[in-house]
Amino acid sequence: MYDSIIIVGATATGKTSLSIKLAKKLNANIINADSMYIYKDFNIGTAKPTKEEMSDVKHFLIDFVNPSCEYNVAIFRQNASDILAKLKSEHILPIVVGGTGFYIDSLIKNYSYGQSEKNFKIRNELENLLKNKGKEYLYNYLIKIDPDSANNIHINDTKRIIRAIEIKLTTDNVKSKIPNTCDVILKNPLIIGLYLDRKELYDKINNRVDIMINNGLIEEVTYFYNKGFTPENCNAMKAIGYKEIVSYIRNEMSLSETIDKIKQHSRNYAKRQITWFKKNPDIHWFNSNDKNILESILVLYNKNA
Numbered sequence: 001m002y003d004s005i006i007i008v009g010a011t012a013t014g015k016t017s018l019s020i021k022l023a024k025k026l027n028a029n030i031i032n033a034d035s036m037y038i039y040k041d042f043n044i045g046t047a048k049p050t051k052e053e054m055s056d057v058k059h060f061l062i063d064f065v066n067p068s069c070e071y072n073v074a075i076f077r078q079n080a081s082d083i084l085a086k087l088k089s090e091h092i093l094p095i096v097v098g099g100t101g102f103y104i105d106s107l108i109k110n111y112s113y114g115q116s117e118k119n120f121k122i123r124n125e126l127e128n129l130l131k132n133k134g135k136e137y138l139y140n141y142l143i144k145i146d147p148d149s150a151n152n153i154h155i156n157d158t159k160r161i162i163r164a165i166e167i168k169l170t171t172d173n174v175k176s177k178i179p180n181t182c183d184v185i186l187k188n189p190l191i192i193g194l195y196l197d198r199k200e201l202y203d204k205i206n207n208r209v210d211i212m213i214n215n216g217l218i219e220e221v222t223y224f225y226n227k228g229f230t231p232e233n234c235n236a237m238k239a240i241g242y243k244e245i246v247s248y249i250r251n252e253m254s255l256s257e258t259i260d261k262i263k264q265h266s267r268n269y270a271k272r273q274i275t276w277f278k279k280n281p282d283i284h285w286f287n288s289n290d291k292n293i294l295e296s297i298l299v300l301y302n303k304n305a
Helices: 015-026 073-089 101-108 120-133 135-145 147-151 158-171 198-214 217-226 242-249 255-278 293-303
Strands: 004-009 029-032 094-097 189-195 284-287
Touching: 004 015, 004 101, 004 255, 015 029, 015 094, 015 189, 015 293, 029 073, 073 094, 073 101, 101 189, 101 255, 120 135, 120 158, 135 147, 135 158, 147 158, 147 255, 189 293, 198 217, 198 255, 217 242, 242 255, 284 293
Parallel strands: 004 094, 004 189, 029 094, 189 284
Antiparallel strands: none
């Protein structure tokens, strides 16, 4: 019997909508596995599910972390593990939904993340490299020593880039493959992957960015910026959409350039997500436009019921 359902895929492939429909059919609860949905009040730029969307199905790990707090995959793994244990005791099926590959892998693979001791000497050296040679140099270095980690970290997320390099240099193990002494949390999940034709996906991403701008993304970012949150001191503000708007607020780019950059970075991120999930042979892939997708997933699930 499947112990859970996991829904993955690139941004804008319809994971949220499908998960809610499936949860209603199976009386399931949803656990978020998107690294940006966790932050309180970061709503428009993250495309977080609305309160209306979540009203009929119980959701966990959404909108619960103050943006000033540090949150990482190791904390996520523990939070999700606690919730999964509770749902199991209550005989409630969990549906894990998200596009953050590290978060998903922390539940289904025998890896741990970010648990090596911090090495401040190495970290200071890397921060000096960042200052003197730039983020591109540092990101290319991570690609060289740990391409798997680089695949799932945005070039602007310099804090995570530095941490990944630090772990590699400290342990002589890539961040994505540090052995874990704990058991795999989800031992028998049904993993569903959603995809779209590349052109259609990119068109949806571009349209989603336009909608975000019209819905007040600039105002949302400005609000946090005026409260003192910047990409330099807040991980959430390094997210795609937020960092670019900060550049616009600082008069470093025009509005049209900013929107183009958000679209470009979003498409690049989607490409990295696809590459990450395609490595997993256990994923059952469905085109998001498939009209029978819900019924087909239910058939798959019930075969192992």
